[in-house]
Amino acid sequence: MMLYVVLFFTFFSLFLYVLLGGADFGAGIVELFSSRNDRQLNRDTIYKVMGPVWEANHIWLIILIVILWIAFPVYFNIIIIYLHIPLTLVLLGITIRGVAFIFRHYDAVVGASQVWYNRMFRFSSLITPIFLGMCFGTLVSGKIVITEDYSETSFAEIFMFPWLNVFTILTGLFYASLCAFLASTLLIGETTGEIRKLYSKKSAIFTIVLVIMGGLLLAYGLWNKVVFVQDFLSNAYSLSAVSLSALILIPLWKAIKEQHSLLTRFYAGFQVLLVIFAAVNTHFPNLIITSTGDINMMDETAPDSVIRVLGISLIIGGGIILPGLFHLMKSFNMISIPKNFTGEDD
Amino acid sequence: MENLDYARLQMAFTLGFHIIFACIGMVMPFFMVVSHKKWLNTRKPVYLKLTKAWQKGVAIFFVTGAVSGTALSFELGMLWPEFMKHAGPVIGMPFSLEGAAFFVEAIALGFYLYGWNKLPETFHWITGIIIGISGVASGILVVSANAWMNSPTGFDVIDGNFVNIDPVAAFLNDAWFTQALHMTLAAFAATGFAVAGIHAFQILRNKKPELHKEAFKIAIFFGAVAALLQPLSGDLSAKDIAERQPVKLAAMEAHYETKKGAPLYIGGIVDEENKEVTHKIEIPKALSFLAFGDFDAEVKGLNDFPEKDLPPVAIVHYAFQTMVGIGTLMMIAALIFFISLKKKSWLNNRKYWWLFAILSPLGFVAVEAGWVVTEVGRQPWIVYNIMRTSEAVTPMPGMKYSFFLYVAVYIILAVTVTWLMKRQIKVLNNSIG
Ligand code: HDD
Ligand code: HEM
Ligand code: HEM
Numbered sequence: 001m002m003l004y005v006v007l008f009f010t011f012f013s014l015f016l017y018v019l020l021g022g023a024d025f026g027a028g029i030v031e032l033f034s035s036r037n038d039r040q041l042n043r044d045t046i047y048k049v050m051g052p053v054w055e056a057n058h059i060w061l062i063i064l065i066v067i068l069w070i071a072f073p074v075y076f077n078i079i080i081i082y083l084h085i086p087l088t089l090v091l092l093g094i095t096i097r098g099v100a101f102i103f104r105h106y107d108a109v110v111g112a113s114q115v116w117y118n119r120m121f122r123f124s125s126l127i128t129p130i131f132l133g134m135c136f137g138t139l140v141s142g143k144i145v146i147t148e149d150y151s152e153t154s155f156a157e158i159f160m161f162p163w164l165n166v167f168t169i170l171t172g173l174f175y176a177s178l179c180a181f182l183a184s185t186l187l188i189g190e191t192t193g194e195i196r197k198l199y200s201k202k203s204a205i206f207t208i209v210l211v212i213m214g215g216l217l218l219a220y221g222l223w224n225k226v227v228f229v230q231d232f233l234s235n236a237y238s239l240s241a242v243s244l245s246a247l248i249l250i251p252l253w254k255a256i257k258e259q260h261s262l263l264t265r266f267y268a269g270f271q272v273l274l275v276i277f278a279a280v281n282t283h284f285p286n287l288i289i290t291s292t293g294d295i296n297m298m299d300e301t302a303p304d305s306v307i308r309v310l311g312i313s314l315i316i317g318g319g320i321i322l323p324g325l326f327h328l329m330k331s332f333n334m335i336s337i338p339k340n341f342t343g344e345d346d
Numbered sequence: 347m348e349n350l351d352y353a354r355l356q357m358a359f360t361l362g363f364h365i366i367f368a369c370i371g372m373v374m375p376f377f378m379v380v381s382h383k384k385w386l387n388t389r390k391p392v393y394l395k396l397t398k399a400w401q402k403g404v405a406i407f408f409v410t411g412a413v414s415g416t417a418l419s420f421e422l423g424m425l426w427p428e429f430m431k432h433a434g435p436v437i438g439m440p441f442s443l444e445g446a447a448f449f450v451e452a453i454a455l456g457f458y459l460y461g462w463n464k465l466p467e468t469f470h471w472i473t474g475i476i477i478g479i480s481g482v483a484s485g486i487l488v489v490s491a492n493a494w495m496n497s498p499t500g501f502d503v504i505d506g507n508f509v510n511i512d513p514v515a516a517f518l519n520d521a522w523f524t525q526a527l528h529m530t531l532a533a534f535a536a537t538g539f540a541v542a543g544i545h546a547f548q549i550l551r552n553k554k555p556e557l558h559k560e561a562f563k564i565a566i567f568f569g570a571v572a573a574l575l576q577p578l579s580g581d582l583s584a585k586d587i588a589e590r591q592p593v594k595l596a597a598m599e600a601h602y603e604t605k606k607g608a609p610l611y612i613g614g615i616v617d618e619e620n621k622e623v624t625h626k627i628e629i630p631k632a633l634s635f636l637a638f639g640d641f642d643a644e645v646k647g648l649n650d651f652p653e654k655d656l657p658p659v660a661i662v663h664y665a666f667q668t669m670v671g672i673g674t675l676m677m678i679a680a681l682i683f684f685i686s687l688k689k690k691s692w693l694n695n696r697k698y699w700w701l702f703a704i705l706s707p708l709g710f711v712a713v714e715a716g717w718v719v720t721e722v723g724r725q726p727w728i729v730y731n732i733m734r735t736s737e738a739v740t741p742m743p744g745m746k747y748s749f750f751l752y753v754a755v756y757i758i759l760a761v762t763v764t765w766l767m768k769r770q771i772k773v774l775n776n777s778i779g
Contacts (some may be wrong), residue, residue: 053456054456055408055409055412055452055455055456056449056452056453056456058412058416059445059448059449059452061416062415062416062419062445062448063442063445063449065419065420065423066419066438066441066442066445067442069422069423069430069434069438069441070434070435070438070441070442071435071438073430073431073432073434073435074431076423076430076431076434077423077427077428077430077431080420080423080424080427080430081424081427081740081741081742084424084740084742087420087424088424088748088751091416091417091420092751092755094413094416094417095413095414095416095417095755095759098409098410098412098413099409099410099413099759099762101409102405102406102409102410103406103762103766106402106405106406106766107766107769109769109772109773155743155744159742302434302435302438302511303435303509303510303511305510305511305512305513306435306436306438306511306513309438309439309513309514310438310439310442310513313439313442313443313446314442316446317442317443317445317446317449320446320450321446321449321450321453324449324450324453325449325453328453328456328457331457331461331464331465
């Protein structure tokens with residue numbers, strides 16, 4: 001019973017990280033692909049909009065990791081050993097991005113160094129989700145080689161090729177475009193007038209990019225007989241979920257055109273939920289596919305006593321945090337932002 | 347050097363980096379809310395200015411602490427996968443609660459930083475307090491995980507597997523209370539002296555002395571109280587170790603021969619080859635007393651433990667001496683501060699301000715030294731008497747490159763943050779009013 005609570009929070013954290021952390025990365029990507037003038041606008045907008053929840057968005061990742069290591073230690077063990085290098089790159093990206101964000105807004109002197117903070121921020125906003133997407137891709141690519149014998153296989157075969165190939169790069173790009181799509185869509189609701197038009201336009205563009213990336217990913221997987229993609233396309237539920245998410249593009253598109261803030265957000269969030277559902281559903285609970293077979297995350301979970309305590313902690317923690325988070329978002333975000341609001345130091 | 351050595355170095359380096367930001371992130375919010383409260387009470391602009399300056403510091407340190415902490419939560423698994431596979435479920439409870447504490451902290455920080463002129467004043471101030479409390483709570487929780495490594499309880503080992511896990515017992519292990527107390531005091535002492543020292547230096551340079559004197563007063567007060575309590579808490583820790591980890595105690599004291607009425611060494615050069623200590627000052631029977639509260643108690647020496655279970659003695663001994671030496675200095679400085687509350691004339695003496703300016707970095711040196719005692723003193727075990735560090739390390743070769751990558755990134759980060767802090771102070775000094 002508690003195991004289901006834990007599973008729920010696992011996927012809940014994953015979902016929120018993909019959604020909120022993703023929107024956060026996406027804001028940097030949008031900025032990267034903007035004209036000089038729009039960049040400045042974007043910089044100020046995301047400071048106002050994302051600033052207060054910025055840190056909270058990223059803690060979902062920590063929660064996810066902690067749940068994995070406590071409740072699914074064997075499963076976590078494989079992820080952490082075989083994805084060592086791409087995860088290091090993700091961490092590097094998160095580090096650079098986090099400090100660049102805070103430096104550019106909290107440096108006491110606004111001077112030439114801003115150029116560097118901005119560059120670091122935009123660049124790491126793009127590469128971090130790409131590497132993160134590559135990690136997701138690696139898990140299901142069927143390319144992980146699990147071995148105890150290091151004389152037969154080379155370093156590159158175990159620690160490089162599984163995560164560095166066309167399929168994983170495509171998943172990385174897919175996730176990065178999802179981030180950009182999410183950011184531009186969420187920002188529509190947070191802005192008014194000219195800036196709002198700007199994000200509507202960006203949102204439309206990134207929707208197209210996203211659809212193309214998704215199509216490419218599936219086509220490549222099918223062409224190269226990637227087991228996960230084949231299973232994905234033959235699983236009725238997963239297929240219906242992606243079809244539904246494709247269908248939602250139509251009302252989403254309309255809502256974007258009408259610059260409808262709540263609806264765009266709702267559709268975008270729902271879409272992420274559908275995509276994650278489709279992906280997870282395809283192979284759950286065998287969420288790692290290696291070259292020699294599947295690994296079931298429900299095998300060898302932590303003992304009941306641990307799961308019980310974890311489940312209770314999560315319920316209590318969730319009970320404290322979610323209302324707080326909601327209140328924070330409400331105080332700063334969902335309510336429209338007064339024109340003269342400049343964050344602080346006014 | 348081997349892969350294992352690089353993994354250890356990387357762990358030591360990243361933790362040593364994180365702890366500085368963690369301490370500041372735990373303690374600075376308290377300075378900030380005190381100054382904020384004074385502003386609310388007196389409406390003197392100097393307090394508002396100080397609060398806002400400290401708030402920027404909190405934001406910068408929080409994020410650096412958060413990103414280095416995020417890296418750590420991955421690193422535990424990336425460097426020590428076998429340790430996490432077995433120990434993860436056992437020590438999961440403090441970590442999951444810690445996750446909750448971070449969340450509360452991040453939410454409160456969002457409110458605080460962005461809440462000026464938007465939230466009701468009292469509520470806004472309270473969110474500042476919540477930042478501090480949840481920061482301290484997360485510190486205490488992680489230390490519980492570390493204490494479990496020193497004093498593993500709440501499970502049985504059968505055929506190399508950890509079974510019958512009781513997460514609550516593991517959480518409340520024997521070492522937890524002394525370590526958490528000592529660590530929390532250390533954070534206050536180190537940060538208090540560091541911040542006070544920076545402001546003392548500004549007073550010496552005669553830059554905005556009124557503002558810096560206010561800042562100094564707030565910071566040193568926290569630091570001095572903690573510094574007075576620290577040796578007491580350290581003594582508790584030492585007695586605890588004498589019971590639980592006698593090898594570590596022997597290494598701390600470079601105590602080779604088992605003896606009744608063992609002497610305490612001050613200073614000294616450890617000769618690990620010949621198993622002796624030269625150039626030391628010897629205080630008869632003091633070690634027996636400090637460890638067991640009895641001048642004639644027997645203290646087991648390093649020679650009576652199996653060779654393969656010994657930690658590196660010299661490092662642990664020097665680190666311990668450094669920590670205790672600095673602790674004594676800080677305690678004296680704390681006394682001087684409390685006396686100066688009565689003897690106001692001392693405040694006009696430049697030597698007074700120089701004392702605190704010079705002590706500024708030392709608290710953090712003691713923090714690092716203390717952790718070296720704890721961690722290196724536990725070697726060769728990752729989980730004391732249960733799992734060896736060499737059994738836990740990642741099978742991936744090439745840790746060397748990973749280590750140098752982290753060193754490079756963190757050094758750049760440290761330099762940048764220092765530079766930013768200097769800029770903050772400059773801007774503060776040049777501001778009008
Ligand atoms: C401002 C920093 C500071 C100062 C002044 C002191 N310590 Fe300390 N000490 C620490 C900061 C610290 C620490 C870094 O926070 C440690 C590492 C692990 C821990 O819980 O605290 C520590 C650990 C530590 C340990 C090992 C605990 C273990 O392995 O479980 C002992 C025995 C002492 N200390 C004893 C002392 C004594 C007798 C002091 C006398 C003045 C002292 N410390 C001052
Ligand atoms: C004794 C050692 C440690 C202490 C006292 C400590 C304390 C703290 C504190 C107070 C913070 C909040 C940062 C701030 O307010 O500036 C923090 C952040 C963090 N720490 Fe540590 N920590 C320690 C070791 C560790 C270890 C070993 C891990 C990894 C497993 C870790 C993981 C984290 C994480 C993930 C964060 C970021 C949370 C966030 O995003 O806010 N810490 N730590
Ligand atoms: C933040 C303060 C800390 C510092 C400065 C610190 C320092 C160190 C050092 C110097 C080592 C290397 C020891 C050696 O191999 O000779 C080490 C190892 C390690 N520490 Fe800590 N430590 C801290 C807190 C923690 C905490 C809170 C945890 C766990 C929750 C932790 C877990 C580990 C692990 C798993 C290793 C590697 C295995 C080992 O060498 O025993 N440390 N740390």
